[in-house]
Amino acid sequence: MNALSRFFRRLEGPQTLGRGPGFWIGFLVVLAGACAYPLFSDGYTVGNTVYFFTWIFMALGLSLIWGYGGALSFGQTAFFGIAGYSYGILTINFGAAYGFTFVALLFAVAIAALFAALLGYFLFFGRISGVFLGIVTLSVTLVLERFMAQTAGPEWKIGAARLNGFNGMSNMPPLTLPWPGGDIVLFPDVQLYYVVLGMLVLVYLGLRILVNSSFGNVLVAIRENPERAEMLGYDIRKYQLGTFVIGAALAGLSGVLYTSWGQYITPSSMGMTAAALPIVWVAVGGRSDLTTTLVGTITVLAVFQALTIHGSQYALVVMGVLLVLTVLLAPRGLIYALARLIARPFSSRASNGQPGDA
Amino acid sequence: MDVGTLAFSALYQFGDAFAFLVLSACGLAVIFGMMGVINLAHGEFIMCGAYVTVSAAHAGVPLPLAIVLGALVAGLVGALVEILVIRHLYDRPLDTIVATWGLSLIGTQGTLILLGSTMAGVGTPFGSFTVGDYSYSLYRLVLCGMAVLVIAALYALFNWTRFGVMARATIQVPHMAAALGIDTRLVYSLTFALGAGLAGLAGGLYAPTMTLVPTMGTTFIMEAFVTVVVGGADVFLGTAPAAAVLAVVKATMTSWYGQLAGQIGLLMAVIIVIRVLPRGISGFLLRERA
Numbered sequence: 074m075n076a077l078s079r080f081f082r083r084l085e086g087p088q089t090l091g092r093g094p095g096f097w098i099g100f101l102v103v104l105a106g107a108c109a110y111p112l113f114s115d116g117y118t119v120g121n122t123v124y125f126f127t128w129i130f131m132a133l134g135l136s137l138i139w140g141y142g143g144a145l146s147f148g149q150t151a152f153f154g155i156a157g158y159s160y161g162i163l164t165i166n167f168g169a170a171y172g173f174t175f176v177a178l179l180f181a182v183a184i185a186a187l188f189a190a191l192l193g194y195f196l197f198f199g200r201i202s203g204v205f206l207g208i209v210t211l212s213v214t215l216v217l218e219r220f221m222a223q224t225a226g227p228e229w230k231i232g233a234a235r236l237n238g239f240n241g242m243s244n245m246p247p248l249t250l251p252w253p254g255g256d257i258v259l260f261p262d263v264q265l266y267y268v269v270l271g272m273l274v275l276v277y278l279g280l281r282i283l284v285n286s287s288f289g290n291v292l293v294a295i296r297e298n299p300e301r302a303e304m305l306g307y308d309i310r311k312y313q314l315g316t317f318v319i320g321a322a323l324a325g326l327s328g329v330l331y332t333s334w335g336q337y338i339t340p341s342s343m344g345m346t347a348a349a350l351p352i353v354w355v356a357v358g359g360r361s362d363l364t365t366t367l368v369g370t371i372t373v374l375a376v377f378q379a380l381t382i383h384g385s386q387y388a389l390v391v392m393g394v395l396l397v398l399t400v401l402l403a404p405r406g407l408i409y410a411l412a413r414l415i416a417r418p419f420s421s422r423a424s425n426g427q428p429g430d431a
Numbered sequence: 432m433d434v435g436t437l438a439f440s441a442l443y444q445f446g447d448a449f450a451f452l453v454l455s456a457c458g459l460a461v462i463f464g465m466m467g468v469i470n471l472a473h474g475e476f477i478m479c480g481a482y483v484t485v486s487a488a489h490a491g492v493p494l495p496l497a498i499v500l501g502a503l504v505a506g507l508v509g510a511l512v513e514i515l516v517i518r519h520l521y522d523r524p525l526d527t528i529v530a531t532w533g534l535s536l537i538g539t540q541g542t543l544i545l546l547g548s549t550m551a552g553v554g555t556p557f558g559s560f561t562v563g564d565y566s567y568s569l570y571r572l573v574l575c576g577m578a579v580l581v582i583a584a585l586y587a588l589f590n591w592t593r594f595g596v597m598a599r600a601t602i603q604v605p606h607m608a609a610a611l612g613i614d615t616r617l618v619y620s621l622t623f624a625l626g627a628g629l630a631g632l633a634g635g636l637y638a639p640t641m642t643l644v645p646t647m648g649t650t651f652i653m654e655a656f657v658t659v660v661v662g663g664a665d666v667f668l669g670t671a672p673a674a675a676v677l678a679v680v681k682a683t684m685t686s687w688y689g690q691l692a693g694q695i696g697l698l699m700a701v702i703i704v705i706r707v708l709p710r711g712i713s714g715f716l717l718r719e720r721a
Contacts, residue, residue, distance in 0.1 A: 145525050192702070199706040203525050204469050208656045209701065211471075215653045216698050223691055345649050346539075349532050356529055389540040396533030400526045401519055 084278060086285030088141065088293055090362045090412055107270055111263045120261030120334075125374045126269045127330040132354045132370040133280055133363060134323030140360030141284055142316040143296030145203055148192070148210030149324040149351050151217050154343035156185040156325030157332040158221070158236075161245040166232035169246035169256070178248065178329045185325030186318050193317040197310045214348050221340035241339030248333045261334050269330060276323065280363050283319075292316060346389065350377075353396045359409025369408040439562050444686055447571050448693075449678035450578040453671065454636060455651040456658035457581055458629030460670040463659055465602050465622045467524055468517060471531040473630055473655060474648020475538030480505040480631025481638035481647060482546070488553045494639070501635030502628045509627020513620045521619070535648070542645040550643040574636055581629070582671050589666075598622055653694060657701045663711020672712050676700075 085092040091100075111119045131149050138146045159181035167173055192213060196206055225238025236242060248265070250257040259265040283289055294302040295309045303309050332338045341347060358369015373395070380388035403410045459473045470476075484501035488494055512534060520527045557569035589595035600608040601618045609615045633651065641647065658677060662669030680700050685693035708715045 145528065195702045195706045201705055204463075204467075204528060205660055205705065207525075207528050208469060208660055209705065212653050212656050212698055212701070215649065216694050219691060219694065345646070346536065349536055352529060352532060386540065386544045390537050390544070393533040393536030393540070396536070397516060397530050400530040400533070401516065404523065404526060 080282065083282045083285040085281070086289075088284040088289050089281050090364050090409075090416070104274065108267075111266055116262045119263050119266045123261055123266050123269050124331075124334060125371055125378075126266075126273055127327055127334055128351075128354070128374060129273060129327075129367060129370050130276060130330070131324040131327035131351055132358070132366050133276060134320035134327075135351050135355045136358075136360050136363055136366035137280060137284070137323075138316055138320035139355060140362065140366065141289065141292050141296065142313060143203070144313055144317065145207040146210045146317065146320065147207045147348055147352070148214045149320070150343045150348045151210070151214040152185040152189055152321040152324040153328035153331070154214075154217060154221070154338070154340070155188055155328070156181040157328035157338040157342065158242065159184045160329040160332050161242040161338055162231045162234040164245045165234040165242070169249040169258075172249065172251035172256075174246060174248045174333070175250075178326075178333075181329045182322050182325040185328065186322040189318045189321030190314065193314045193321075197313045197317065200310070211348060214343050215345065218340045218343040221343070239340060241337055241341075243337035245332065245336055247336055248330075259333070265334070272326070272330075276326075277363065277367060284363065288312070288315075349396075350392070353392050357395055357399050357407050359406025359412070361405060362409060362412075365406055365408040365412055368412075369406060372408065436562050436564070440565060441682070441686075443567055443571070444682040445678050446575040448681040448685070449674055450571070450575040451637075452654055452658045452674035452677055452681070453578040453582060454574070454633040455630075456655040456662070456670055456674065457585065457666065458626040458631075458633065459655045460659050460662060460666045461585070461629060462623055462626035464664045464666050464669070465598060465626075466521070466619060467664075468521075468527045468623075469524075469531070469659075470623075470626065471528055471652075472512070472534040472538060473531075474650075474652040475535050475542075476505045476509060476627045476630035476648075477634035477637075477651050478538070478542065478645065478648040479508055480634030481641075481643055482542070482550065482634075483631070484635035484638045485550060485553055485643055489551070494553070494556060498632065498635035498638075501638070502632035505631020505634065506624045506628030509630075510620055510624035512627070513623040517623060518616070518619070539645045539648070546645070548644065552641070552643050553639050555639045568640075570640065577636055578674075581632070582667070586667055594618075594621065654697065657697045660701050661704050661711055663708075663713035663715075665713035665717065668716045669711055669713030672716075676712075 085096075110122070114122075131153055135146065135149050138144055160177050163177035163180055164174055167177070192210075196209060201209065221236065222239045224236035225240070227235070229236040229238070234242065234245075246258075248259040248268070250259065250264075250268075257264055259268060284292070291302065291307050291312055294305070295307070295312055299309055328338070328342075331342070354370040354373045355366050357373050358367070359365030373392075377388055377392065380391055399407055455477065458476065459470060462468055462470050462473075480498075480501035482501075483504045484494075484497045487497035487500045492500065516530055516534065517527060520530060555568060555570050557573065559566045559568050561567070589599060597608070597613045598618050598621075600611070601613060601615045605615055608618075634647075637651075641650070658670060658673050661677060662671075662673030677697055677700060680696045681693040684696035704711075
């Protein structure tokens with residue numbers, strides 16, 4: 074019991090914004106609002122909102138790797154794509170009966186994590202510094218995109234699943250809940266919304282506990298000063314590799330949910346533009362905190378979609394401008410700056426514990 | 432087929448790969464080696480050079496002059512970018528990558544909006560020649576010669592000119608150089624412009640051989656990144672040998688299994704190299720020498 078309460082006390086701590094009853098009441102209000110939201114909306118709009126949610130896992134993973142760990146990974150979409158394709162291949166071959174889609178989800182995420190572990194071993198145990206890490210991960214993503222784009226021929230198939238080159242895979246079964254009296258197929262609608270919302274809350278709270286645990290503290294110490302962390306006796310390579318794998322698994326989860334949501338995945342979901350977007354969300358939101366990343370991702374995605382409706386061509390230009398301006402004017406993120414501004418009058422401790430920029 | 436033609440074929444493919452790697456990487460390498468900045472908008476500077484070159488060629492400017500024009504315009508855009516964005520971020524290298532990626536998005540999509548999804552190209556000049564059973568493009572040999580010329584010119588620039596001395600001083604100890612009266616901000620601006628101009632030159636040189644699309648920069652950047660990572664921070668001791676080694680890998684893999692295998696081979700090579708030599712070939716050579 075004591076251990077359990079200590080575990081839950083880690084939900085707040087020095088590495089996350091937001092503490093005390095005020096924050097958690099606000100959290101519950103938002104959560105209640107999110108739960109009640111489908112009551113005031115139609116299935117189509119709710120399904121659309123799920124689309125936003127699917128991306129947040131990847132953003133949270135990037136926040137962990139980049140914001141907390143200080144290692145800039147451009148390869149999040151590679152893991153996204155690997156898991157997405159794995160899910161497609163598994164479910165097309167083995168179907169959706171007996172809840173296999175959730176087994177496929179786990180396998181797909183595990184494959185992405187395994188790939189990340191292999192790549193991360195070479196990167197972190199080679200002691201690749203920040204800038205090079207970004208380049209190599211980006212190169213991996215681009216090569217993977219090109220590889221998948223040339224798989225159009227009929228010889229590129231795994232079991233019954235054709236990879237289909239640039240057109241991508243489609244018609245894989247969506248996530249399906251086994252249920253007495255008939256399986257529930259989770260099309261982009263209210264049921265899927267609740268499933269993904271549940272996952273989101275779990276991942277968010279789980280990550281809060283992780284970053285406030287000793288693992289998270291060491292991670293931030295590595296971001297602030299790798300040499301000092303090493304002198305204190307921590308094998309920083311293992312910590313960085315661990316973070317990288319967790320972040321990749323979250324990106325993989327995004328990939329599976331995306332694939333299941335639209336029942337398709339294409340190589341361009343790993344391309345240069347696709348790889349840039351997570352960076353925009355996380356940088357604009359405020360990479361060094363989970364909550365600001367979450368809020369920032371939803372905000373930027375909503376703005377992006379609104380722009381796409383009104384003038385699709387300009388949306389990406391606006392994203393680019395937003396990214397450059399954020400880096401120049403609010404390096405720690407727009408939402409982060411806003412959150413500190415709001416929090417200042419309420420908290421007497423707002424001024425201490427300011428970690429430097431990664 | 433006799434051994435001579437076979438050897439020529441292999442040499443030609445090696446030269447082709449070597450030229451592509453050197454030309455696409457040298458701009459990136461100058462900026463990274465001198466300033467420690469990775470310019471993710473590198474591909475867009477290449478695209479800029481290619482577009483300017485082709486537009487000028489369509490307007491009747493002879494191709495060599497059009498290529499020079501492409502390099503100049505890309506260099507000017509580079510100077511502008513340095514003044515507006517990069518200058519404010521020198522103490523935050525990771526943020527520079529992110530900002531230049533924003534610029535890359537703006538560049539690609541802006542070109543798409545302004546100039547449409549594709550642009551009529553110009554034909555490859557010089558025609559071809561035959562050795563044995565195969566015919567080869569003469570222009571590829573010219574490109575190979577240009578790659579060697581660019582390395583030689585950069586060597587001359589950084590070792591024998593006043594700008595080169597000032598640039599190297601600025602890189603080694605910036606505040607000492609500033610104390611000696613060197614305008615370090617100007618040196619950084621010029622270096623960045625030089626790197627962007629070299630990217631524009633690569634774009635201009637390859638413009639006749641490929642289709643002009645706004646995303647054409649991505650065809651270059653993977654190779655450019657890989658060469659710079661393997662090479663390390665020094666342009667001469669790093670980029671050139673790295674390009675030579677990687678060209679062997681790329682040419683071999685490409686002739687066996689095709690274009691994509693060449694790229695995968697490059698990627699494998701880089702991942703193995705960074706595990707063994709984290710600071711690249713130049714880091715290894717310089718440590719040996721010291």
